[in-house]
Amino acid sequence: MVAQEFTVDLNKPLVFQVGHLGEAYQEWVHQPIVSKEGPRFFANDLLEFLTRTVWWAVPVIWLPVVGWCLTKSIQMGNTPPQLALMVATGIFLWTLIEYTLHRFLFHIKTESYWGNTAHYLLHGCHHKHPMDGLRLVFPPAATAILCVPFWNVVKLIATPSTTPALFGGGLFGYVMYDCTHYYLHHGQPSKDPAKNLKRYHLNHHFRIQNKGFGITSSLWDIVFGTLPPTRSSSQSG
Template sequence: MVAQGFTVDLDKPLAFQVGHLGEAYDEWVHQPIVTKEGPRFFHSDFWEFLTLTVWWAVPVIWLPVVVWCISMSVSMGCSFPEIVSLNFSRVRGALGIFIWTFIEYCLHRFLFHMKTKSYWGNTAHYLIHGYHHKHPMDHLRLVFPPALTAIMCFPLWNLAKLIATPSTAPALFGGGLLGYVMYDLTHYYLHHANPTIPVTKSLKKSHLNHHFRIQDKGYGVTSSLWDIVFGTLPTTKALKRAQQKY
C-alpha cells in the first residue's frame, strides 16, 4: 500500500515501517490479511522470538504462578476456604467478573483502538494491537507474549497489595491472573475453534464481526455487556452496510 509517498513492504520486518504511514496508518491496519502465518516484526532474532507465543504457553507459564500465589497466602495463615471465598464466592466472584469485563472493554476500546498518526504512535499501536487487526489469524501472535504479561503484572500486583491484606493479596493477585488466562484462551478459541454451544457461537460471531465487518464496534471479547451499556454494539443495519463496503 502506498501512503504519503511510503510503501509498506510485507516481505521485510514491519515494526519500524508502519510509523511512516502517518495519517494513512489507521486505514491500512484495518484492512486484514487472512493468513495463519504473519510477517516478521524485527530484524533481530531475539526480539522477534519475544513476539511469538503458542497458545498453550499461557496456561503452562501462568497457572503455576497462580498456584504459587495461592500457596503464599496459605503459608501466611490464610486458610484455603478463605482463599476460595476471596476469589470465588458468589458475590465477590460476580463482582470480579463484572470488573474484569469493564477493564477488558476499556483496554480494547481506548488503548487497543486509539487513533494515532505520529511515527512512534503508529509503531506502538501496531505492536500492541494493530498487528492483530492486520493479521487476525496469525496463531503465534494472538495471545499476550509472556514478557508483556510479566510487565503488566507489576502494577496489578501493587494494586492487589493496596486493596488487600498482606496474607490475602497474593491470592487476590493469583485470582486476577487466572482471569487473564481465561480471557486469553477464550480469545484464541474464538479465532481458531468451531464453537458448538450458543454462547460461544455468539461470542465468535461478534468478535469476527469486529475484525472483518465493523471494527469500531463490538469491543467486548468475553462479554457484550459494556458494548450494550455504551452503545458500541453493532446494529444489524450497520453490519449490512459494512458488509457491502468490504
C-alpha cells in the first residue's frame, strides 16, 4: 500500500496541521496565497488573538524604549555627536542582524513535525499568506523576549556608557525594519527608493525566494552574494 500524502485543510486551524507535511512542507509553504484575509492558526481564541498584531503597535511600544535608552546615554555623559554616532552604529548593526535572521533562521529548512510547526509560526506563515496584515510585524511579547539576549550581547561588546545608545540605535533600526516591511506589502509607493524596495521585496516572495533577504536595504545581499538576478539576466541564463 502507498501512504497517502497529507493535505492541509485551509478551512481549519493551520498551526498543528503543517507539521504533518514532512518533506513536502518547504514546497507547500513557498506557494503563496494572495489574500488579505488571514488564516486561522489556533482553535483556542486566546492563542489566536496572541498571533495577531497591528503594525502601529511596534512604534507605539518600542519608540519610548528607544527614547529611554538615548536619555540614559545622555545622563551617562555622552555628547549629542557621540550619541548620534552610536545610534547610527546600532542601526547599521541591526541591518546585519536583519539580514542574518532572515537568511539563516527564517529560511531554515525543516521537515520534522515540530520543526515545520515552529518555522510556520516564525516565518512560514508570512510566505504562505504574504498579505496577512495582522501577522506581518513581530508580536511585542516575542520582541521583548528577544531583547534580553541582544541587550546582553551589546553589554559584552560595548562599554557601560555606550551600551544604552547602541542598543537604542539597534532597537530603532528594528522599528524602522518592521514598519518598512509592513509598508512594502500594503503601501503603494510611487517614487524611488520606496518603489524599488517594494519591487525588490515582492520579488523575494513571488519569484526567487532563496535570494533578496534584505528588507530595508540590499546592502548585505550585495556583500554576501545573495542579490537576485534581474529578469533579463535570469531569462538569458
